[in-house]
Amino acid sequence: MTEAITQNADMPPAISETHTESAEGSGIHISIKAEELFHVGGFPVTNGLLLSFIILILASVGALILWKKITLIPGKLQNLAELTLEGILSVMDNILGNRRESERYLPLIATIFFIVLFSNWFGLIPGVGSIVLHGHETAPLFRAPSSDLNFTLALAIIAVVTVNIIGVVAIGVGTHIKKFLNFSSPIGFFTGILEFISEIARIISFSFRLFGNIFAGEVLLTVISFLIPYIIPLPFFFLETFVGFIQAFIFAMLTLVFTGMAVQEHDAH
Amino acid sequence: MQELLQQLGIDWRLLLSQAVNFGLLLVILWMLTYKPLLRILKEREAKIKEGLAKAEEAEVHLREAHTLKKEKLKEAETEALALMQQAEARAHTHESKLIEAGKLKEAELIAHAQRLANAEKEKIEQEAKREAVTLVKAALIKTVELDPKTIDDALVAKAVTQVYEGKKS
Numbered sequence: 001m002t003e004a005i006t007q008n009a010d011m012p013p014a015i016s017e018t019h020t021e022s023a024e025g026s027g028i029h030i031s032i033k034a035e036e037l038f039h040v041g042g043f044p045v046t047n048g049l050l051l052s053f054i055i056l057i058l059a060s061v062g063a064l065i066l067w068k069k070i071t072l073i074p075g076k077l078q079n080l081a082e083l084t085l086e087g088i089l090s091v092m093d094n095i096l097g098n099r100r101e102s103e104r105y106l107p108l109i110a111t112i113f114f115i116v117l118f119s120n121w122f123g124l125i126p127g128v129g130s131i132v133l134h135g136h137e138t139a140p141l142f143r144a145p146s147s148d149l150n151f152t153l154a155l156a157i158i159a160v161v162t163v164n165i166i167g168v169v170a171i172g173v174g175t176h177i178k179k180f181l182n183f184s185s186p187i188g189f190f191t192g193i194l195e196f197i198s199e200i201a202r203i204i205s206f207s208f209r210l211f212g213n214i215f216a217g218e219v220l221l222t223v224i225s226f227l228i229p230y231i232i233p234l235p236f237f238f239l240e241t242f243v244g245f246i247q248a249f250i251f252a253m254l255t256l257v258f259t260g261m262a263v264q265e266h267d268a269h
Numbered sequence: 270m271q272e273l274l275q276q277l278g279i280d281w282r283l284l285l286s287q288a289v290n291f292g293l294l295l296v297i298l299w300m301l302t303y304k305p306l307l308r309i310l311k312e313r314e315a316k317i318k319e320g321l322a323k324a325e326e327a328e329v330h331l332r333e334a335h336t337l338k339k340e341k342l343k344e345a346e347t348e349a350l351a352l353m354q355q356a357e358a359r360a361h362t363h364e365s366k367l368i369e370a371g372k373l374k375e376a377e378l379i380a381h382a383q384r385l386a387n388a389e390k391e392k393i394e395q396e397a398k399r400e401a402v403t404l405v406k407a408a409l410i411k412t413v414e415l416d417p418k419t420i421d422d423a424l425v426a427k428a429v430t431q432v433y434e435g436k437k438s
Binding site: 032033034043044046048049052059060063064067070071072074078082085086103106110111115145149150151153154155157158 | 283302303313
């Protein structure tokens with residue numbers, strides 16, 4: 001699988017400087033797509049997917065530790081988890097209007113928020129992007145999942161499809177399909193087509209917004225770190241931490257708003 | 270299109286695995302975090318509500334107990350006052366009765382003492398009479414010894430009675 005693992009300490013996430021034997025000697029390695037590290041039975045494992053698995057494992061372990069410690073009188077960890085959950089629920093209450101609805105859609109919204117947040121922030125951890133595999137292809141061992149379009153696109157498809165399913169459950173299949181196929185009037189028909197296009201556009205905007213922000217941030221960090229490795233990249237790391245949070249918040253909020261629209265339509269009928 | 274997807278690194282297998290990843294995380298977080306945390310939050314909310322309701326109830330009970338205490342104290346005070354007044358009245362009655370009884374007893378005792386004194390007096394008189402008779406007898410004997418045949422016993426008795434009456438008056 002690998003011939004050697006080296007670490008470029010100065011290099012930030014996802015994009016690494018590869019020391020090639022080329023005429024230039026060294027340069028910045030920027031790849032828009034996640035690099036394949038190895039295959040498991042013909043199934044490709046990229047550096048983005050690898051970190052995604054690690055995030056899944058760490059989050060699961062964290063959830064297990066929390067689950068074991070859950071009591072009526074909370075400890076520090078439970079307090080933090082409750083505070084976070086209450087925060088998410090209160091934001092959801094503002095959009096959905098009531099706590100019951102918020103609790104129903106909490107798993108989807110909160111999981112989207114956490115997975116995007118962890119995927120963004122894990123990309124900033126030292127070692128991610130800087131530990132490089134020298135195989136037949138030189139590539140970083142880890143890459144922030146959010147800077148891999150497969151991750152953002154999968155998440156966007158899940159969000160849009162789930163919102164539509166929620167809409168179907170809330171207002172019924174017929175009424176929901178009528179939103180896209182409306183033959184009552186030419187304007188209605190045209191609006192239906194626009195609605196359908198907007199669903200596709202949502203997937204694209206969801207995925208490319210997140211991918212673009214995180215990928216651009218990593219490129220920025222790589223370039224800054226390449227030019228001036230010490231101190232100067234620090235404010236940019238802070239900026240990217242903030243951007244990582246904001247992007248996770250935006251992704252979750254948009255899903256929440258679309259969910260709210262799908263559910264509220266039920267009330268209107 | 271195919272080329273664009275390839276350029277962007279989009280692969281349906283990776284897409285699927287990322288989706289499965291998300292699904293797994295959703296299920297794990299749902300089972301281990303959201304569900305138990307929401308349950309515990311609700312449980313705690315219920316407990317707090319119950320506690321507050323109980324505290325309110327206890328406060329009402331306390332207020333009632335205070336009012337009851339005040340009422341009881343007032344009642345007891347009134348009752349005590351009435352009892353004291355009754356006792357005072359009864360004491361007064363008893364006192365007059367005792368005084369009355371004392372007076373009666375006093376009169377009785379005085380009468381008894383009078384009677385005793387009279388009896389004693391009578392007894393003394395009888396004794397004195399007897400002593401006088403003896404004395405006179407002795408005197409007469411002494412006198413008669415001089416001339417016993419001339420002196421009559423009846424005369425002596427008359428003389429004694431006269432002497433005695435004279436002494437008495």
